[in-house]
Amino acid sequence: MEDLFGDSIPHDETTDPSTFADVILPVPIPRMFTYRVPRSMEKSIGIGHRVIVQFGRKKVLTGVIGKVHQKPPKDYQTKAILEVLDDQPVVNPLQIKFWFWMAEYYCCQIGEVMNAALPSGLKLSSESKVQLNPKFDPETSEFPIDDREQIILDALEKNAELTYEDCGKLLGIKSSYLIIKSLVIKEAVLVYEQVKEKYVPKVENRIKLKAPYATSKKALEALFEKLSKSTKQEEILLKYLQEVPVFHSPEKNEKGLEKKVITDAGLSPSSLKTLIKKEILEEFKVIVSRFDDLPTDDREIHLADFQQEGLSSIKEQFGQKQTVLLHGITGSGKTEIYIHLIREVLDSGSQVLLLLPEIALTTQIVGRLQKVFGSEMGIYHSKHSDNERVEVWQGVLSGRFSFVVGVRSAIFLPFDSLGMIIIDEEHEPSYKQFDPAPRFQARDAAIMLSWLHQSKTLLGSATPSYESFYNARTQKYGYVHLNKRFGEAQLPEFHIADILVDKKKNLLKLDFTRIMREKIQEALDRQEQILIFQNRRGYAPYMSCEECGWIPDCEHCDVNLTYHQYSEEMRCHYCGFKEKVPRACPACGSHKLTTVGIGTERLEESLSLLFPEARIGRMDLDTTRSKYAYQRIFDEFSSGNLDILVGTQMITKGLDFDRVTVVGIVDADRILYFPDFRSGERAFQQITQVAGRAGRRNRRGNVIVQTRRPDNVVFEKVIQGNYPEFYLTEMAERKRFFYPPFVKNIKITARHKESKIAEKASRHLTNLLKEIAIKKIILGPERALIGKIKNQYLFDIYVKLDKAGNTPAIFKHEMGKIIFDLNTQKEFKSVRFVVDVDPY
DNA sequence: AGCACGCCGACT
């Protein structure tokens, strides 16, 4: 054991154990830490248990045991594990394996993976607390106490404990460390670490009717007689009896009634208290689940012939392949197929994980699955609170949830016998985590996880990622194509509207071309609905001076500030910097400041001017921040209370609106001309996806795409629905210029607050990487697309690796050593090298 | 990543 300030107390021979545990700690250091396992704990620990250990001088951390062994480390003293938190492991050995794979593959630290994997409710951290030393007597103390120390002691008379921060505040200084240290030496106070478990079970306050009244009708009648004067108490009892049939089913009385039901009905809480005091009602608490049991709908989901064929084909291919790509066009009913597969796997006793992109998770598909799988299904979502996440985690551990629908991070749940992982909308970029580390691609990681479980992976998409389609074509994956639609739904009619032509002819009004306006009007006249897609939220991207062209940019980053109308502010989306809109241009003094570009907020306004009679709604990150906002807007639109819905990505995911006949893409160029090798692939995917929202039943829909470059081939291919041909043209390019999937990409960003140092470090690294003796291409270093973020300068290096064999693994290993070496050189000590494997 | 230690400038 060590005391607070790090002085080692010699080992006690009698407790010196021979068991050690390697603990994974949430720190970015590339190794585990070996702790001694006290004899008393030897029986209660194992891989996957959470433990509390002291790390460094005083901090205590929660870690997860990754390994238990008998080998005492020779070059350092071990500390003992302070506490074991769980009777049963919260993480299983398979997960530990998975974490290590992820750390290695994505070039990050095991602690970073653990941090991403555990819901924060399972992580604990400590806080230093100060309390009075009971042995301390100011009268007899031999040490003088100064004014500031006295302030702390006085405060501790009133409060049993204070944090370091509290002490700092009391004294009006930032760090109270030295003063507290002095008080500790003077034996006036004690300092200890308090660890708090963050997860709190949900407790419900319930009431039930007490014995004589609940069992004997006579007693109850007598009671009412007695209470006839106090109407309020009578009302409460009547309400209770109405909710709980006490004599009919005594077991319901045992379960009681939620106290809230009474108070919510507007009945007096004080009268309720009186009834409890009189021992007529009894109050008690129970721990309840945050997830309600939902009724299921047992009706068989019938598959159309072509779906049945698809299903059999998937199962057949799983015979030979671990992974199958289900390429099913919009409306082909992939969900029904998933449901059948999930049911089968669950019936065989294995677990199932269904991944969905973030935005799709709030939609109908979840409700539909819930109807089928009821309380067998867990939902793991970012809009869930920490406590809810912990409950899903525990639900998987306990076996309550054998099926989970979740976002990217759901791959970390403690499954022990997965039978299948389904990744819907497999091509979605949101499966890739950018920041912070681990920068993993959940689809790829899921395939690895699946392999560890010896289970199957099904990738579903209407427009597969080129990586997956390539793997299917090269026989690495199985492939099933569904190219029929449910019912008689027809492909929509496309109109490619040339923005520049309309502008010349003065037909472009408030960003809408003539054809777009006409089609909207026609739909409004027929009382049909319209979706307007623009992948940019806010009012307008930025402001500009009409006179001199001045554009406001961020002081700390290399980006323009984004204009937000509602707050009359300009904000930086990278560092959060914000500024009021200036009255005049700071460069030339002109008052002609205008907004440039189109955001959803501005479109909403334009539409209300163009179609004053229409009811218009907006769905984007800004309008759906709260937990149920999405559902509200969604319900309004689907019930027909809105005619036009303007939105970002969100409106394209998993929504089925029968009455939508017109879909407008305001600015296709924004998708098309993004400087990235994937822009073509993305444009095809996004336009197809948006178009798929139009006219899904019997009416043929209209899709209007506004662009300045109507001749781009992508439009032709989207209209034909010719995915394979567009794929082939794009792939020819990728092969020629060495892009994935023909090579493996790694991006390394050097970050430093001085541009010169960041650049020099990145150039150094580039040269050293070039010396690694394997087939590769190294590009850069070059200033990053956004060259400065939060006052840190960024330089990028792109590595293209031959995918053959284990060359990528060798390269990553060598690179790791090189970066480590560079970081030990004084010049580059403070340069951060951020490695992104398979970047987006 | 934190966090403590050490050495330097600008204040009572």
Place this chain on the structure above:
DNA sequence: GTCGGCGTGCTC
């Protein structure tokens, strides 16, 4: 003279 700035080294 002290406070607190941040550069540096370490964590089983």
